[in-house]
Amino acid sequence: MIELLxxxxxxxxxxxxxxxxxxxxxxxxxxxxxxxxxxxxLVGAILITGQADDTLTLVLGLLAVFLATVNVVGGFVVTDRMLEMFKGHKR
Amino acid sequence: MTWVQLAYLAAALCFILALKGLSTPRYARLGNLVGAAGMALAVVTSYTTIERNGLLILVAVVAGTAAGIPAARQVKMTAVPQMVALFNGVGGAAAALVALTEFLEGHDAGVLFAVATVLTVLIGSVSFSGSVVTFLKLQEVMTTRPVLLPAGQLLGIGVAVVSALLAIFVLVSDSNLLLVLLALAGLALGVLFVLPVGGADVPIAISLLNAFTGLAVAASGYVLGNTLLIVAGTLVGASGTILTRLMAQAMGRPLTNILFGAFKATPPSA
Known part of the structure; x- marks a missing residue:
């Protein structure tokens, strides 16, 4: 636990x-x-779903995977779009 | 399993470089790409270590990608802040769900594990509902002006106290039901926290909720004993806190206005 801290x-x-x-x-x-x-x-969500062995935890885990993927993919894509716009303004 | 740990370490380094790059105009775009590469590495690595449900997980990832890319690509530039709020909110919800699921699957790992679980569920829920409200405000589904409930101050304090009590009861009793109730209390707290925030303060509130989600992810790293989640979550929590302060300074708004808006009797004059 000290290592994690x-x-x-x-x-x-x-x-x-x-x-x-x-x-x-x-x-x-x-x-x-x-x-x-x-x-x-998303990594946590995948790990947890990868060991789910009943319906409830499987459903909750898959929901977490879905939401986390939206966060990751949407986050990087929208950031790239913002920065693209900045470049256009400068030149 | 050493190579898994090494891959996680490489991903963590990518995230640090990404934040560093995003802080300088010249390397900002490259930084974002480095972050995405680190994320891809981390996700693929974790996928190779799982025991079962591989196909279903793949389907969920594909569905999430199919939802996320069009949302991020087609949103108007003027509507980007609320889209970021929404992405932040779903991240918080995912963190809360991960901790909740791990708790349901069995919990005999001691007090620290339970504390981390409680924190993840509470902060994740606050971040989710708070982000949804900021989204509704910026999207002008609801008024962008501060919403002051009658006795909102008392209500905020009341829900905070109830949340704290529920958190303690979960630690003592290991009850699944109480953890779900704690999640609901967290949702209420998030709404009460953001309702009194108005106008120009909303982006600062989003930045703060972003830092919250980072902390929830870090806490979930303790729950799962995963160092990458701890490092990445903490990085976002710490940098998000600093960034929130810088944003507040740049706009000449005292941060306490936003932090304690829910607990103030008088409306902010803006």
Whole structure:
């Protein structure tokens, strides 16, 4: 459990560091990109559904897989669209 | 199983590089692609380790992709913030469902496991319902102005207290029913939290709920004992918190207005 706590604390500091100098115009795309990254819950949803052995947990697990996939796919695609628009404005 | 752990580590690094890239205009788009590549690696890796239900999972992933891509591609640029809110909400719901399902499948892993489960379900539910309300506000299905319920302040405190009590009861009793009730209390809390937020503050609230979902994902990582979920969830939770503060500063809005809007008697003057 201490290992997990160590990882958690270190990740907090990395999270603080990587975004501390973000420019204002990138606030929304960064939020959207981070939003896509927490879609990694899809990994958890797949693992949990992959061991489900009764109907209830299977249905709940599959629902989680579906929702998490929407989060991941939608998140990355919409972020890319935002950044595409920024590029157009600059040139 | 070492290569599975290594693949997860590579994915975690991709996520860090993605956030770093997204912070600088020049590398933002590349950063997003690196993040997507890391995600693909993580998902494929986890898929190779499962014991059963592989085909059904594949169907659910395909269905989610079929729903997510058109939603993200066809949404008007002006409607993007509410779409992000919606994607954030479904992520929170997924986290709550994962913890709930793991709890239903059996729970003899001790107190820390139960605490992580309770946190995931509660924060995930708050994030889901809160995001849905911000979506409805920005989509102008409901008013974008702050909605102040009569005695909303008391109601907010009341539901928060009930949630805390339910959380403690779940820890003591291991009851499935109480965990479901906690999820419902979390949904109510999310609605009460976002209702009083209005106008220009809504995007900041979305950013905060985004950080919440990150924390829920990190907590679910404890539930499943999965380091990738802990790292990625924590990264989003921490960077999301900083980002929320930066956004509030850039707009000249004190963060406390948004954080404690639900618990304030007077309407914010904006």
């Amino acid at each position: 160590t990882i958690f604390v270190l990740a907090v500091f990395v999270g603080f560091e990587v975004v501390s100098k973000v420019s204002t115009i990138l606030h929304t795309p960064l939020m959207s990109g981070a939003n896509a990254i927490h879609g990694v819950i």
